[in-house]
């Protein structure tokens with residue numbers, strides 16, 4: 001997917017800031033590349049070992065050696081002296097910039113810095129930043145799809161809000177009906193920010209919302225309290241195993257001030273989801289779905305810097321196996 005998208009910038013959390021300032025930041029200075037590479041090797045971001053591919057070497061272990069090249073290190077076979085890049089089989093394999101610049105671009109992606117905003121003194125080309133951003137996006141998309149349990153929301157003590165963009169109660173700003181994609185949006189308010197799960201409606205589902213119910217309920221745990229958009233309330237009011245099912249319309253029974261406050265709360269809960277639902281209107285369905293899953297990842301993994309490195313490592317291990 002193209003990386004030129006605008007997920008709303010999200011500030012690094014304090015925990016993430018700690019991880020950044022103690023683990024990564026000290027290694028991003030000129031002359032600390034060796035430490036940076038050693039750390040990347042330690043966490044498995046670049047391969048921890050490498051076997052020689054020369055047939056007569058029978059897969060002999062290559063050695064990690066200092067080198068006068070941009071990466072500062074390379075692999076060398078002690079038998080045939082063949083060299084190999086430390087980037088082999090890693091996220092950085094086809095990235096044409098220094099390891100440090102690539103790591104800075106990954107950090108920029110975590111922070112939601114735009115591609116143009118990350119032109120750090122021309123040390124890295126925007127085409128390379130775009131490539132790194134889209135690789136990050138592909139990794140988190142893979143992660144979300146690989147772990148379907150994180151797309152199941154609610155449970156006892158959870159209030160789960162269910163709405164459909166753009167016709168529901170997600171924003172008080174009037175819209176112009178030019179939206180071709182409707183999006184089923186679910187938010188679990190037990191978390192801060194609320195965890196979301198979304199689904200772009202198929203044409204049949206847009207015409208007949210009852211077709212959404214089995215899929216929707218498969219993403220909500222029993223015991224949840226559901227707060228439901230008027231469009232889906234008739235279909236959900238008798239949903240089994242839920243603590244309670246309330247229509248957002250019930251909020252209208254409140255007096256005017258409370259009603260406005262409730263809508264304001266909903267608008268706050270949905271702000272970043274609405275922004276991405278607008279963003280995906282001109283995208284293909286698969287790119288739109290990917291951007292929504294990226295938003296989901298960003299709301300779940302508050303320690304984004306730590307998480308992206310862990311998930312890249314998991315992704316690479318999966319690709320190699």
Ligand SMILES: [Zn+2]
Nearest residue numbers: 052057077080
């Ligand atoms: Zn060899």
